[in-house]
Amino acid sequence: xxxxxxxxxxxxQQIGAGxxxxxxxxxxxxxxxxxxxxxxxxSDVNAAEDVLQEAMLGVLRSIKKYDGRVSLxxxxxxxxxxxxxxxxRKQSRDLLVSTADPExxxxxxxxxxxxxxxxxxxDKQAELLDIVRYCLEQLPHNQREALHLRAIxxxxxxxxxxxxxxxxxxxxxxxxxxxxxxxxxxxQHMGADS
Amino acid sequence: xxxxxxxxxxxxxxxxxxxxxGYLSDRSRISLEQHLEMCPLCLVYLDHFRQIYHVTxxxxxxxxxxxFTDVMGKVIRAWREEQDSGNQPDAD
Numbered sequence: 001x002x003x004x005x006x007x008x009x010x011x012x013q014q015i016g017a018g019x020x021x022x023x024x025x026x027x028x029x030x031x032x033x034x035x036x037x038x039x040x041x042x043s044d045v046n047a048a049e050d051v052l053q054e055a056m057l058g059v060l061r062s063i064k065k066y067d068g069r070v071s072l073x074x075x076x077x078x079x080x081x082x083x084x085x086x087x088x089r090k091q092s093r094d095l096l097v098s099t100a101d102p103e104x105x106x107x108x109x110x111x112x113x114x115x116x117x118x119x120x121x122x123d124k125q126a127e128l129l130d131i132v133r134y135c136l137e138q139l140p141h142n143q144r145e146a147l148h149l150r151a152i153x154x155x156x157x158x159x160x161x162x163x164x165x166x167x168x169x170x171x172x173x174x175x176x177x178x179x180x181x182x183x184x185x186x187x188q189h190m191g192a193d194s
Numbered sequence: 195x196x197x198x199x200x201x202x203x204x205x206x207x208x209x210x211x212x213x214x215x216g217y218l219s220d221r222s223r224i225s226l227e228q229h230l231e232m233c234p235l236c237l238v239y240l241d242h243f244r245q246i247y248h249v250t251x252x253x254x255x256x257x258x259x260x261x262f263t264d265v266m267g268k269v270i271r272a273w274r275e276e277q278d279s280g281n282q283p284d285a286d
Binding site (some may be wrong): 045107111147182 | 263
């Protein structure tokens with residue numbers, strides 16, 4: 001099988017052969033985004049640091065299994081994600097996963113907006129970024145991690161689906177539900193008196 | 195060829211992520227845009243989605259732990275020691 005990411009495969013083989021400088025370069029290039037993901041998922045800087053350390057060791061221990069099918073970056077995110085989920089379970093916290101569609105109540109039987117539905121333009125542009133970031137933090141875990149990887153890290157959707165071990169169509173639905181939730185939350189805060 | 199059927203407001207809102215990501219077929223995109231031309235509520239809803247899409251696409255400043263270089267060095271040394279000793283635990 002041809003590797004989809006031959007450069008990454010070559011780098012992984014270099015690291016696997018014991019090239020510490022290559023490993024250090026890879027982690028220096030991607031440590032920030034890996035740490036950012038851990039922080040967003042765990043909301044605890046010390047736990048995020050521990051998980052990053054465990055994930056880096058996990059990447060090195062598994063590096064010889066890397067086959068170049070997805071990018072080395074996405075593959076590392078997948079290892080980190082497992083560590084994050086382990087950490088959440090260790091803290092006896094529930095992994096809040098949602099597939100619900102709370103938007104359904106907005107429509108009548110024909111699929112048109114309900115007669116009393118009001119959707120106003122947002123005018124507090126200066127506050128939008130902070131409000132959206134707050135709303136992202138309120139999302140169920142599955143929507144938060146999908147939106148973080150796809151929107152904030154800009155990872156290709158197919159790679160995000162690989163990292164999250166879900167089908168492509170399920171990912172698209174999860175992303176959409178997440179954006180709907182962020183929109184609804186943002187709308188509520190945009191309407192609130194400041 | 196048949197004219198595309200006009201989608202409902204619910205169909206439009208369900209398709210907005212795919213619309214903004216460019217995943218819709220030409221036929222679906224055209225019928226969605228025809229609906230938007232006639233539906234002010236869906237147009238504002240789309241504008242909300244666009245803003246969410248734009249804002250969440252802005253990368254946040256990256257911050258590494260202050261001692262990242264030290265920690266990374268320790269991790270790499272620990273891995274090399276495992277390799278040298280032949281003791282390689284499972285990754286997960």
